[in-house]
Amino acid sequence: MSILIDKKTKVCVQGITGRDGSFHTERMIEYGTKVVCGVTPGKGGTTILGIPVYDTVKEAVEREGANTTIIFVPARFATDALLEAGDSGVGLVVCITEGIPVLDISKVLKFYREKGVTLIGPNSPGLISPGESKVGILPSNIFKKGGVGVISRSGTLTYELVSHITNSGLGESTCIGIGGDPLIGLKFIDCLKQFGKDPDTEAILMVGEIGGHDEEDAADFIVHNISKPVVAFVAGKTAPPGKRMGHAGAIISGGSGTAREKIEKFESVGIRVASEPEEVGELLKGIL
Template sequence: MSVFINKDTKLVVQGITGRDGSFHTKQMMEYGTQVVAGVTPGKGGQTFESTVPIYNTVADAVSATGANTAVIYVPPPFAADAIMEAADSGVQLVVCITEGVPVLDMTKVYPFVKERGIRLIGPNCPGLISPGESKVGIIPGRICTPGPVGVVSRSGTLTYEIVYQLTRAGIGQTSCVGIGGDPINGTNFIDCLAAFEADPHTKAVAMMGEIGGTDEQEAADFVKHHMTKPVVGFIAGQTAPPGRRMGHAGAIISGSAGTAAEKIEAFEAAGMGVAKRPLDFVELIKARLK
């Protein structure tokens, strides 16, 4: 069992013929994801890898194939339009991998998506994987294995690191969700925590946050009041100098707002386990699965 995607997920890939899109579509297909369609305007009628039909628009792809999920690999200037196109096409879940989407574009996209009742994950995220069932995005499949832990993270590669360490220790995952590090994203920690709480197969949750903003503090509050399952948290950027931007638009600390110390304190106050380094997740999660 899993959250958001499973073996019934039927995927349409926006930007399927691009460098990243084609590479990762092949990886998703090898993993077993049902890739039912691709979209590249002007290449409608062609096929990808001789098997996946390509359409000019997402609407065409959805009506021809019944796709229920879209993943976006288009360049940043086109990403906002691609998200809105997907949200207007009949799919229920839109996953935007693209990094570098202007935040003002997202102020337009966010209400558009919400009003249609569509779930958006990202942008600037690695996507998600339900091990053994389906992968949508770029999380390397071989580092995951099925099991009882739900994983949610604001970072891409840091997620891989922690999933990899869990898998090496024999601890599998129900689903791993990368929500992305941008200031405005479609799905937040609380959405994922609620989904894991509702998923009968998830027994514990690993959550990776970063400095900047207050999402982790709000998530800790949700854990305290609404979750029965144990949650272990980690904050990246404990040694980051104040006031400097560390790549992610989200990873900004100024003054006392959004520091690692503040977030870790919120985790502790919520009775969560706190990992000081990625490797600590292994023992902390193990102890909570007993």
């Protein structure tokens, strides 16, 4: 078992003929993901990697029965791609695109709430349920099916941490990159709820960073709602205030959103925080 995606997930790729879209579609197919269709406006009727391409998401979803879509569309077209995805009948949208205006995302999220559509991202590396399916750009070789659920605001840092989980002999149930933007769809708490109910997830790793206070909110949520062990890592202890550290959402503003606050909060509710990436494997092994 896993959360959000599994062997049955049927995926549509928006921006499938682009450089990144086609490269990662191939990787997803290699991994065993059921990519059933792609969309590039103006290229309907063609195929790429044996996958039929459509002009609109609605048509692609109707014809091929996709229930999930992943977006590789450039930032300036991505807002409309998101709205189109939300109106197509799929239940899950994964947005890899970085650099979408925040106000646009607030409108998209409002639309998704009305339609009952779940968004992962934007500015996300996607997600993977090892041995089941991958909808994203995460390097598959570092993952192994297992009992650790991973939720992260980061990309490569997640891979670093996952490699330590896998090298320690453990594996992952599902690993979700929730995205590095200030406004995102699924947040820590939403993912925690799902991992809490997933029988195959035995422990959870949260990977946070500076900016906002979602980590603190998650810590409070865990105290009352999650009985599974949780381990955390927080990046940005040395980040200067007022500077955006690569991710649009990673900024200490008005003196709040520091790594120190987040680590102290986690520790105050008994969540173990790794002091460096390599410790994560050992911490989880010690618990499981």
